[in-house]
Amino acid sequence: MKIKTRAGSVVFENVTKTYGLGAVTAIDNVSFTINPGELVTLLGPSGCGKTTTLRMIAGLEHATKGKILIGGKDVTQLPATDRDVSMVFQSYALFPHMTVLENVAYGLTVTGVAKAEAHEKAEEGLDLVGLAGYGRRLPSELSGGQQQRVAVARALVLEPEVLLLDEPLSNLDAKLRRQVRTEIRELQQKLGLTAVYVTHDQEEALAVSDHIIVMNRAVIAQQGTPRELYEQPASGFIADFIGDANLVGAELVEVEGDMAHIEIGGLRQTLPHRGLGIGPVNVAVRPDAIELSAVNGESRQSSLKGHITHAAYLGNQMQYSVTSDIGDLFVIDPHIDAPIATGDEVRIGFSGRGLAVVPTDE
Incomplete structure (x- = not known):
């Protein structure tokens, strides 16, 4: 049987x-x-x-x-x-x-x-x-x-x-x-x-x-x-509910085919526009898509800066709370050997993955 x-x-x-x-x-x-x-x-x-x-x-x-x-x-x-x-x-x-x-x-x-x-x-x-x-x-x-x-x-x-x-x-x-x-x-x-x-x-x-x-x-x-x-979250709610996400305001400034140029606090990113037109948008940014570096260090990014307000060691990662001109950010960083101290000023950049454009009207 x-x-x-x-x-x-x-x-x-x-x-x-x-x-x-x-x-x-x-x-x-x-x-x-x-x-x-x-x-x-x-x-x-x-x-x-x-x-x-x-x-x-x-x-x-x-x-x-x-x-x-x-x-x-x-x-x-x-x-x-x-x-x-x-x-x-x-x-x-x-x-x-x-x-x-x-x-x-x-x-x-x-x-x-x-x-x-x-x-x-x-x-x-x-x-x-x-x-x-x-x-x-x-x-x-x-x-x-x-x-x-x-x-x-x-x-x-x-x-x-x-x-x-x-x-x-x-x-x-x-x-x-x-x-x-x-x-x-x-x-x-x-x-x-x-x-x-x-x-x-x-x-x-x-x-x-x-x-x-x-x-x-x-x-x-x-x-x-x-x-x-x-x-590909359809909204800020989905982006935040399916894994953590930082929802930041941005400007869609140019469309080229399926892609768009997005300005985020002075940083330009090229992302799928997902049917959205030129104007204000939100960008869902995963915590591990944010790159932090010392403010006096070299950076490929422009001068978007922030301050570390909280740092926590979790064994295989550092977790940071960061204040910046684009809002408060939650950051996950795998670089545990050289942690950034609370109170330090940092440069903020974005990696190639973990960003998605979502509508502003929810």
């Missing part, structure tokens, strides 16, 4: 969800498509609508307007019990009085699968998540990471069309989060699962996703691959 995978698509067509007779709009006319076998992350700040969206896929909430399809089937009005999905919860939700094997088999047994068959599948599920031989233990005898893997195994043995993961790593420490997220991603790719993953952790989203849907204020702010969102 092998656990089967039946990856299904997920489609939202103009879905709206309101509460309190329309007084509160949690999701506002949202449309997207998740293809079979993709891991797509719903990302955004608290209250943006990502968890409501996940719960609507699961059938735990119902759309006020619009249509939801799973595997091509209209499930908009179907209850959770009639949808071919499984969810991994933030809290693990394991039964403390049951063994690990019984926890994994539970969903099968309540749907009428014979106990022997359910336990055989549960053993396969535990083997998939690297917990073969742990079936007789109680959840309390496992680490947090192991308990989360049990929760994943319990969802997988139901052979869902779509696997839903609701902030599955938020209860783990930072090092364990990195380990378990890698395991989840490798398992999803190995089985060809369709997975929808909710998190507020930008690094986690970048690490595990085929695509990311960034939500803000009940709508989709931008969607795309991790690289597209990081390197």
Whole structure:
């Protein structure tokens, strides 16, 4: 017996969800498509609508307007019990009085699968998540990471069309989060699962996703691959939310084909104009795209200057807060052997990567 995978698509067509007779709009006319076998992350700040969206896929909430399809089937009005999905919860939700094997088999047994068959599948599920031989233990005898893997195994043995993961790593420490997220991603790719993953952790989203849907204020702010969102943010909000960004005012002074000449505090940069015309723009500048040098040192850049207001050593990098004529800047510098002291004056330049033009009207 092998656990089967039946990856299904997920489609939202103009879905709206309101509460309190329309007084509160949690999701506002949202449309997207998740293809079979993709891991797509719903990302955004608290209250943006990502968890409501996940719960609507699961059938735990119902759309006020619009249509939801799973595997091509209209499930908009179907209850959770009639949808071919499984969810991994933030809290693990394991039964403390049951063994690990019984926890994994539970969903099968309540749907009428014979106990022997359910336990055989549960053993396969535990083997998939690297917990073969742990079936007789109680959840309390496992680490947090192991308990989360049990929760994943319990969802997988139901052979869902779509696997839903609701902030599955938020209860783990930072090092364990990195380990378990890698395991989840490798398992999803190995089985060809369709997975929808909710998190507020930008690094986690970048690490595990085929695509990311960034939500803000009940709508989709931008969607795309991790690289597209990081390197081509559609707005200052996206630039700052997907990794840190310094948003600085600039002037687009000349357009040549797809490129534009941008003046940033007296420094000229050539960047893709991304459809923006001549006039004021903002430039999202990644912290590691800013180059600092002593004010009396040689520099290829012009005379844009600043002062270090805070310096912090983080082992593999220095982090600086800098005041300048273009605003307060957050800078990450890999040069740890010759740190710049708080209070020092510095020249400010930009590297070739990590800058993107974004609109000023948000």
